[in-house]
Amino acid sequence: MKILVIGSGGREHAIVKQFNASPSVDKVFVAPGNAGMVNDAQIIPIDSMAFEELAQFAIENEIDLTFVGPEQPLVAGIVDHFTKHNLRIFGPNKAAAQLEGSKSFAKELMKKYNIPTAAYETFTEVDKAKAYIEKLGAPIVIKADGLAAGKGVVVAMSVDEANTAVEDMIGNQLFGESSSSVVIEEFLVGEEISYMSFVHNGQIYPMVISQDHKRAYDGDKGPNTGGMGAYSPVPQIASEVVELAYNTVVVPTVKAMEQEGTPFTGILYAGLIITDDGPKVIEFNARFGDPETQVVLPRMTSDFGLFITALMNEKPFELEWSDAxxxxxxxxxxxxxxxxxxxxxxxxxxxxxxxxxxxxxxxxxxxxxxxxxxxxxxxxxxxxxxxxxxxxxxxxxxxxxxxxxxxxxxxxxxxxxxx
The missing domain is CATH 3.90.600.10 (Phosphoribosylglycinamide synthetase, C-terminal domain)
Known part of the structure; x- marks a missing residue:
């Protein structure tokens, strides 16, 4: 097979390496990639948002499968564009990618289908948001509604900090259109895990879990980042808890998306917190996490190319993982x-x-x-x-x-x- 990977970060480097190690794959291209990927794929200097150029490249080079790494092209509809050209691409279409592209969409879906998550409200006005913060008190969580490259979340430990976050996001448009609306949530206590699954037409293949470190500095201090490190497995999380998360979060979310007329294909990433009341969703992503991918995907011992092909053809596959x-x-x-x-x-x-x-x-x-x-x-x-x-x-x-x-x-x- 010939594979095209879209993206340029560490997550995409892990995806490229995994395809490159697959006996079923002859050639891997990456667009736009980065200089460090040169030994693992052919770098194609096409921007990940240049959908027509990417589609034409896939046609001209007889690409068998395109795999999308980052969220921005997914939310903007790259899957819809490739599908119009009858090109095989793995990822959610624009409607399904709302699960990550809009925090309020995700929260409303969870509320409607009783998927466990933090209590929340959505705001577009600074004064109303501040009144809600005053009512709930701190600590409290402020999230930009749209995409913000992993930086649109403030865990405020004081009311003043929360108010400043709201002023920055709504008032000063810190993340542009992405923060014209904010979701304000109750603060939950517990261990966090990243639980990712391969999904297509109701089929679910869960991956091994991992734990990310979002804060910039040692001791979980400093601002939230896109992630400063990760590890897998997560020994302190019991297998029964993971199974509970599968049954109360992953399966109901896939079914809910189908019932809403937005069936999900791609990587369903559930960022979970394990509370005293069980697993609750912090956020959904519509793609692999970064840096979690780099410690999860290399643990897969199955042929990655064969697996994704089998999944998209709706054929059963025994997915195997290393004990490493x-x-x-x-x-x-x-x-x-x-x-x-x-x-x-x-x-x-x-x-x-x-x-x-x-x-x-x-x-x-x-x-x-x-x-x-x-x-x-x-x-x-x-x-x-x-x-x-x-x-x-x-x-x-x-x-x-x-x-x-x-x-x-x-x-x-x-x-x-x-x-």
Whole structure:
């Protein structure tokens, strides 16, 4: 098969690597990709939002399957566009991608179909939002209704902080049209997990779970980011809890989308919090999580190309996973997530690979002396061992061998499982 992957980040690098390792796949293209993917796919310099150019490339190069990584093209309707050209593409269409593209759509769906989530209200006016905050008190969660690259959530520990978030989002249009409406939720307490599933026409193939670290700094301090690291499995979460989440969240959501006339194909990502009352949904995404993909997808031992083909042809498939335990640490540019300072020279990454670590490129470009930081999250370094503790030690020993000037990373990824 010939595969086209859409996107340019660390998640897409993991998808590319997985297809590249599949015996059923002859050739992998990635558009627009990044410089660090050059050994795993042919880089195609077409923007992920240039739907017609991408479709024409797929036609001219007889692409068998296109796999969409990021949320923006999905929400904008890339699947609908490819479908019009009779091209096979894996991901939700525009209507189904609302599950991620609109927080209020997702919350209303959950309310209608009794899918467990935090109590909430949606607002478009600053004064009404502030009155609701005053009524509920803090801590409280403020979310931009639309897409905000993983940065549109503020967990406010005081009423003043919550009011400022509302003023920034609605009043000052911090995320443009995406924050003209905000969802305000009750603050829930518990362990968070990322539970992703492959879905097509009511078929559901759940993946192994993972846990992400959203806060920028050690000890879960600092602002929310797109994710500073992740690990899989999550030993402190019992298998019974995962099964409960499957039955109370995943299956009902897939059925609800069908009943609403917006059947879901693609990656259903359920960001869950495990409360005393059971699993509750924090958010849905309509694609793989980043950085969770980089520690989940490499655990798949099945042929990825064969599996996606079987899924889309509605043929049964025995999806198999490795017992390897994986932990990944994001290396970010100084100032991330707000005042990102690009341009740092990366050290010799071959040192990490020689130590048996996997390097996934997110925001890198080629320079005269190796790679240069070209984004907020630059690379993700993953250790794979028989235990998470060994994987964690392997990553941090590897990182300690290099200088990271102009860059930073958390030193405590995986801490919840070692308490």
């Amino acid at each position: 335990e994986m932990l990944g640490v994001v290396i970010a540019s100084a100032g991330y997530p707000s005042d990102v300072q690009k341009g740092a020279q990366l050290p010799n990454l071959a040192v990490l690979e020689e130590a048996g670590l996997h390097v996934f490129h997110a925001g890198t470009k080629a320079g005269t002396e190796g790679f240069i930081a070209n984004g907020g999250r630059v690379i993700l370094v993953v250790g794979s061992e028989s235990t998470l503790k060994e994987a964690q030690q392997k990553v941090y020993i590897g990182l300690s061998k290099l200088e990271w000037e102009g860059l930073f990373f958390r030193k405590d990824i995986g801490w919840r499982t070692f308490q």
